[in-house]
Amino acid sequence: MKYDAIVIGCSFGGLHALETIFTDLSAALPVPIIVVQHISPDNDSFLAEHLNKISALTVKEADDKEELKAGTVYIAPPNYHLLVENDRSLALSVEDKVNFSRPAIDVLFDSAADVFKRKLIGIILTGANNDGSLGLKKIKKKKGLVIVQDPQGAEAKMMPAAAINTCQVDHIIPLAEIAAYLNELLNK
Amino acid sequence: MDNEQIEITLLLEAIYQKYGYDFRNYAGAHIKRRIRHFAASSGLGSISAVQHKIIYDLATFEALLNDLSINVTEMFRDPSFFQAIRSEVIPILKTYPHIKIWHAGCSTGEEVYSMVILLIEEGLYDRTQIYATDFSETALKKAKDGIIPLAYLKKYTENYQKAGGKNSFSDYFTAQYDAAILDRSLQKQIVFANHNLSTDAIFGEMQMIVCRNVLIYFNQNLQNKVMQLFHDSLRPGGILCLGAKEGLKSAPVNNNFNILTAKEKIFMKRYEPPNKEVIS
Numbered sequence: 001m002k003y004d005a006i007v008i009g010c011s012f013g014g015l016h017a018l019e020t021i022f023t024d025l026s027a028a029l030p031v032p033i034i035v036v037q038h039i040s041p042d043n044d045s046f047l048a049e050h051l052n053k054i055s056a057l058t059v060k061e062a063d064d065k066e067e068l069k070a071g072t073v074y075i076a077p078p079n080y081h082l083l084v085e086n087d088r089s090l091a092l093s094v095e096d097k098v099n100f101s102r103p104a105i106d107v108l109f110d111s112a113a114d115v116f117k118r119k120l121i122g123i124i125l126t127g128a129n130n131d132g133s134l135g136l137k138k139i140k141k142k143k144g145l146v147i148v149q150d151p152q153g154a155e156a157k158m159m160p161a162a163a164i165n166t167c168q169v170d171h172i173i174p175l176a177e178i179a180a181y182l183n184e185l186l187n188k
Numbered sequence: 189m190d191n192e193q194i195e196i197t198l199l200l201e202a203i204y205q206k207y208g209y210d211f212r213n214y215a216g217a218h219i220k221r222r223i224r225h226f227a228a229s230s231g232l233g234s235i236s237a238v239q240h241k242i243i244y245d246l247a248t249f250e251a252l253l254n255d256l257s258i259n260v261t262e263m264f265r266d267p268s269f270f271q272a273i274r275s276e277v278i279p280i281l282k283t284y285p286h287i288k289i290w291h292a293g294c295s296t297g298e299e300v301y302s303m304v305i306l307l308i309e310e311g312l313y314d315r316t317q318i319y320a321t322d323f324s325e326t327a328l329k330k331a332k333d334g335i336i337p338l339a340y341l342k343k344y345t346e347n348y349q350k351a352g353g354k355n356s357f358s359d360y361f362t363a364q365y366d367a368a369i370l371d372r373s374l375q376k377q378i379v380f381a382n383h384n385l386s387t388d389a390i391f392g393e394m395q396m397i398v399c400r401n402v403l404i405y406f407n408q409n410l411q412n413k414v415m416q417l418f419h420d421s422l423r424p425g426g427i428l429c430l431g432a433k434e435g436l437k438s439a440p441v442n443n444n445f446n447i448l449t450a451k452e453k454i455f456m457k458r459y460e461p462p463n464k465e466v467i468s
Binding site: 061063064065077079080083084085086091092093094095096107110111114 | 193220221258405411435
């Protein structure tokens with residue numbers, strides 16, 4: 001298989017953006033998806049539960065040491081960083097905030113790039129700071145596929161725009177077309 | 189194994205051989221991050237250079253050790269956890285004439301002092317002995333100092349109130365020019381001691397063990413070993429408190445605990461061991 005995992009990062013506007021993508025993603029998705037959405041520490045598991053209801057995929061909050069399964073979406077819990085181990089299990093950590101965020105997109109992308117290298121798809125969506133730009137750059141450096149939501153039409157342009165400025169992006173795709181693109185790419 | 193992984197493995201082996209601290213079973217992604225960070229911030233550049241330096245230079249090792257121990261903590265972190273302690277655990281602790289509590293991996297002490305304040309307000313502190321342990325001498329020293337930077341007071345006060353604080357957070361510290369100092373009386377029943385969960389053994393029998401957001405840094409094998417240590421260190425009916433997103437999961441001792449509150453990850457060691465059929 002050309003790709004083994006997808007990582008997605010977003011913040012402001014992320015709920016709607018993730019809804020849009022996960023409503024349209026095929027249930028036959030052959031890879032796991034790992035998501036960091038910036039979220040306040042007081043939040044509960046609403047995001048995962050809500051997305052699970054509206055998606056054909058299984059969506060859940062990530063657990064420490066959890067093994068990644070195809071067709072499942074893992075959402076970083078509030079107030080923990082999410083990383084990927086060499087054996088492709090998930091790891092939680094409570095380190096200092098990175099880019100003022102915990103969970104931080106850079107932390108996930110950096111760790112996933114080490115593990116999956118060229119078999120990783122990294123996606124940056126709408127958001128209000130530049131967390132994720134360096135992580136995306138690392139994914140590109142490891143020869144993974146790098147996609148950014150078109151800032152035109154993004155609820156918050158700063159995150160995707162910063163990503164485009166920081167690294168050579170493979171595709172800039174409008175939000176509504178991202179799911180279709182992934183379905184086509186992965187379900188050949 | 190790739191080159192960087194080889195370097196990390198050798199560094200962790202060097203630390204163990206030279207100083208006896210065993211990081212070899214820590215979760216890899218996290219340790220890699222901390223080591224890379226230290227290699228860069230120390231100016232040493234490569235992980236192999238770090239390995240060489242720490243063997244010959246104690247100060248560098250101590251700096252690395254400090255980096256490897258996690259110090260992100262705050263008073264009354266996860267206020268809902270402390271609420272659950274008040275409502276679910278205090279009634280149980282009240283039934284004991286003497287209470288022993290172990291804060292394992294206490295870092296700089298914020299969680300310990302939070303528990304002390306809670307126990308004082310619930311009228312239990314005088315019959316409690318607290319053991320606050322960590323492998324980091326630097327962290328233990330900071331814990332004993334009991335200093336709160338002024339910048340954190342607002343957040344800590346909010347947390348204290350959300351946690352069901354009965355008085356005023358300011359009752360427990362004195363503010364000076366640039367910091368607040370927690371009242372020395374809070375330390376009355378606390379023993380701070382060096383203990384390494386990777387390598388050290390049981391030192392006593394507890395009514396409660398609090399170990400929050402420490403196990404996530406261990407690999408599965410070490411987690412299982414430490415869970416066994418906690419199990420063996422608890423009286424039957426003893427309470428184990430883990431971090432908000434931690435759990436017993438596949439640890440072999442899982443069967444020996446009941447869930448007291450699922451959301452706050454508070455568990456109770458069973459009085460009777462489960463049937464043999466259940467275990468196998």
